[in-house]
Amino acid sequence: METAIKEPTTSKSNFKSEEYFINMGPQHPATHGVLRLLLTIDGEIIKKVDPDLGYIHRSIEKMCEKNSYQQIVHLTDRLDYLSSHINNEAVCLCVENALELEVPERVKVIRTILGELTRIASHTLWWGVMGMDVGALTSYFYGFRDREMINDIFEETCGARLTMNYNIPGGLMQDIHPNFVKRVKEFIPHFRSKLPEYDRLLTGNIIFQKRTKGVGILTKEDAINFGASGPVARASGYSCDVRKHHPYSALDRVNFTEALDTTGDSFARYQVRIAEMWESLNIIEQLIDNIPEGDFKVATNAVIKLPKGDFYQKVETARGEFGVYIISTGTKNPYRVKFRSPGLSNLSLLNHITVGGKIGDLVATMATIDIVVPDIDR
Amino acid sequence: MNSISHIIDWFINTEVLNMAMIALIYLTVFAVLGLFLVLLERKVAAWFQLRIGPNRVGYLGLFQTIADALKLVSKELTGTEKADKFLYNLAPYFVIVTSLMALAVFPFTKDLQAFDINIGIFFLIAISSIGVIGILLGGWSSNNKFALIGAMRSGVQTVSYELSVGLSLLTMVILTGSLQLSEIIEVQKGGWLIVQGHIPAIIAFMIYMISGTAETNRAPFDMVEAESELGAGYHTEYSGMKFAYFFLAEFINMFIIAAIATTVFFGGWLSPFGITESLPWMGLFWFLAKTFVLVFLMMWFRWTFPRLRIDQLLTLEWKYLLPINLVNLVLMAVIVWLNLTIQI
Amino acid sequence: MTNEALQQTILSWFPDPEFTQPQFSEEGSQYLTVNTEPEQLHELMQLLKNNPETHFDYLFCLTGVDYGKELGVVYHLESTVHRHMLVVKVQTEERENPVLESVQDLWATANYHEREVYDFFGIIFRNHPNLKRLFLTEDWEGYPLRKDYVDEMNMVVK
Structure with a gap:
């Protein structure tokens, strides 16, 4: 990969600079889990970033080959655990499409609402950690305060706070909690009043802007070439929202704008995510009053057998485009399952956009790429 | 015999x-x-x-x-196998001893002052620049790349910001005409220096607080530790009481920076408008109250601002604070020369 | 572009009957699928990406598959301009030393995904600049996602 930086002009003095290696991770506060980065550094300037993956590889794709379709769903929320609901939904949609099963409208709407709540929860966590990575520790707690409300909603309805397992092929595990609508309606104005607080604490801060503006610039061509998706790609002006281009569940009936920016730097990625939170609130608001009555699932066979063939379903998680590719031979187990994780593609461009920056830039850029390591390692 | x-x-x-x-x-x-x-x-x-x-x-x-x-x-004292043991063990003492030494010269009240030397301010500036040697030693001798990067950042940062601390205090020395801390307070009986020196004094105070925060290596200038970048920076390899020395020194340094500001800008132990002039022991209360307000200000910085990047840190010092400081110094000299100070 | 038009366009690139024609199918898949030979893979991919009519500039999924006898790779392509999609499949019967052409010069994202396929299936990608294992350790024996992989310690066989 070519580096976009100018070599420092070599002076005739005896002081020679030497590149050295540094191991960032697998235990490091900024790598959010067990990502290991092998950095080649000249002083403070980064010459090469080489991610070393696999510290949390659990071979989920191989496990899927031995499990039934109902069981696979439960493995997917261990991928990107912050978008667990959306991951579950992807597998369920893929299986339902393969079976040509039409789920009730009620299921579609509830899935979409929960999906958008998941997105907000993920983005609030990201926002807190983003602040922490650039050194503003307070944002962490502000982010978690609002995420807690969403987690409580999840807990009430799904019984779990992180790995929900609420979706099953054919619908939902159970009906929503009677309090669900009320709680969500409470949450929307609460979060609307708290989001400007986020801007006051971090977005408008001059140091924060200096740290992120013009750092880690990704052009639109590179974004497409590296297979970037989600807010990372949208910040470069590449319209790639799966919710817009390939709407699933109830997303075809809601109005929302795709958050786009054209700068492509870390600040743009930050702003896109903030804008996405506003949009998610809009989506939820459009749907929450119109949850249709009806069944919360359609009956499927106890043993689901998919017809022979290839099935692909893409959804938009908080991190980008998540794809489920199932090759079926007509048995009760899939022949091959591939999860297209947004994180791996997004991570692959890290070297491209951080070379030439400082160590501090790397941390800020990595925070805006927003990786979840289990999603990358699978 | x-x-x-x-x-x-x-x-x-x-x-x-x-x-x-x-x-x-x-x-x-x-x-x-x-x-x-x-x-x-x-x-x-x-x-x-x-x-x-x-x-x-x-x-x-x-x-x-x-x-x-x-x-x-x-706690058990752990360390790296290949550390330079002598320097590694020496470093924390450098840091803690220098920060404690600086405390000797502060006049907490009129009578409570351990060591009233006639070059008080100079002594403080000199002592506070020794502490960085401990940080450099600690980072270098622990044989860890993260610690080394932290130590090098610390060297760059402290050497740069020492200038601004010194120059902003020098600006005030023009006004007082003395380096002795007790005399600086004496002068302020006719109004705190931040009032006497008005515009240049306020500029000097702002520069002093920025560079003082930088000198204590606290956020938003905590490049030295930068936990999201370097783990723990220069004290990555320290544990137990040796780590505690570094940790404690940071907080005592913060107190010192605030105490210098209190003495030089806010009249030390003098009460506002002389309301408790008849009770000399109240001086301790006023001194500590003013100092803790400034300490709180520095904590406020830390829990609000993100961290700067190392090159931005140096840009701030060399391109902004230093030139402003030099101009401010001349401005103060002119004000003192033309006798434009405010006396109550 | 519709699937039929895509099919016509791609077929027009390979008029020479001496070469194997790409095989199309829409059966059992929601996307148009092209089956190609390993020798033609890179040429086809290059045309798919660079031809302004097809303009498949977004490789969103690259999957290695063990079909039992053959090893294969499935490429999912999308055009960000025309918004049409295509699936390209390639297979090789060689299991001992399977070699395919790398497409990472066309899509940078293939770099990591090909390393993943090499890691799990042992498919060697020619002209890949950095072909080493992505997730597993360097000294790992065998390719775990192959169907004939055995690991009596770690695998639960139902």
Whole structure:
């Protein structure tokens, strides 16, 4: 990969600079889990970033080959655990499409609402950690305060706070909690009043802007070439929202704008995510009053057998485009399952956009790429 | 034999014993003060971050940091195999001793001052620049790349910001005409220096607070530790009490920076408008009150601002603070020359 | 572009009957699928990406598959301009030393995904600049996602 930086002009003095290696991770506060980065550094300037993956590889794709379709769903929320609901939904949609099963409208709407709540929860966590990575520790707690409300909603309805397992092929595990609508309606104005607080604490801060503006610039061509998706790609002006281009569940009936920016730097990625939170609130608001009555699932066979063939379903998680590719031979187990994780593609461009920056830039850029390591390692 | 009795005479006559006693008292008081500053920081942080903070050990958690210190004392001292053992062990003492030494010259009240030398400010600036040697030694000798990067950043940062601290204090020295801290306070009986020197004094104060925060290596200038970048920076390889020395020194340094600002800008132990002039012991209260307001200001910085990048840090110093400071110095000289100061 | 038009366009690139024609199918898949030979893979991919009519500039999924006898790779392509999609499948019967052409010079994202396929299936990608294992350790024996992989310690066989 070519580096976009100018070599420092070599002076005739005896002081020679030497590149050295540094191991960032697998235990490091900024790598959010067990990502290991092998950095080649000249002083403070980064010459090469080489991610070393696999510290949390659990071979989920191989496990899927031995499990039934109902069981696979439960493995997917261990991928990107912050978008667990959306991951579950992807597998369920893929299986339902393969079976040509039409789920009730009620299921579609509830899935979409929960999906958008998941997105907000993920983005609030990201926002807190983003602040922490650039050194503003307070944002962490502000982010978690609002995420807690969403987690409580999840807990009430799904019984779990992180790995929900609420979706099953054919619908939902159970009906929503009677309090669900009320709680969500409470949450929307609460979060609307708290989001400007986020801007006051971090977005408008001059140091924060200096740290992120013009750092880690990704052009639109590179974004497409590296297979970037989600807010990372949208910040470069590449319209790639799966919710817009390939709407699933109830997303075809809601109005929302795709958050786009054209700068492509870390600040743009930050702003896109903030804008996405506003949009998610809009989506939820459009749907929450119109949850249709009806069944919360359609009956499927106890043993689901998919017809022979290839099935692909893409959804938009908080991190980008998540794809489920199932090759079926007509048995009760899939022949091959591939999860297209947004994180791996997004991570692959890290070297491209951080070379030439400082160590501090790397941390800020990595925070805006927003990786979840289990999603990358699978 | 004669020489020994000479030495004994010298001991008695020069009150070395007295000084040792004072030093012991200072050490105890300020070690405890350092611990309570840590507690204050945690309480302030909790307040900023919608948390409760430590509240279990003792009444309102007052003994939390003492319990922490006891834990650190009892911890095993681990270190790297290939460290330069001598320098590695020496470094924390450099840092803690220099920060405690600086405390000697502060006039807490009119009479409570351990060491009133006529070059007080100069002494403070000189002492505070020794601390960085400890950080450099610690980072370099622990044979860890993260620690080394942290130490190098610290060197760059402290050397740069020392200039601004020195120059902003020098601006005020033009006004006082003396380096002796007790005299600086005497001068302020006609109005605190920040009032006397008005515009240039306020500029000097702002520069002083920025560069003072940078000199204590606190956020938003905590490049040296930068936990999201370097783990723990220069003290990555330290544990137990040696780590505690670094940690405590940071808080005592914060107190020192605030105390210098109190003395030089806000009239030290002088009460506002002389309201408690008849009660000299109230001077201690005023001194500490002013200092803690400034300490709180520095904590406020830390829990609000993100961290700067190393090159932005240097840009701020060399391209903005230093030129402003130099112009400010001339401005102050002109104001003093034309007698434009405000006297109450 | 519709699937039929895509099919016509791609077929027009390979008029020479001496070469194997790409095989199309829409059966059992929601996307148009092209089956190609390993020798033609890179040429086809290059045309798919660079031809302004097809303009498949977004490789969103690259999957290695063990079909039992053959090893294969499935490429999912999308055009960000025309918004049409295509699936390209390639298979090789060689299991001992399977070699395919790398497409990472066309899509940078293939770099990591090909390393993943090499890691799990042992398919060697020619002209890949940095072909080493992505997730597993360097000294790992065998390719775990192959159907004939055995690991008596770690695998639960139902």
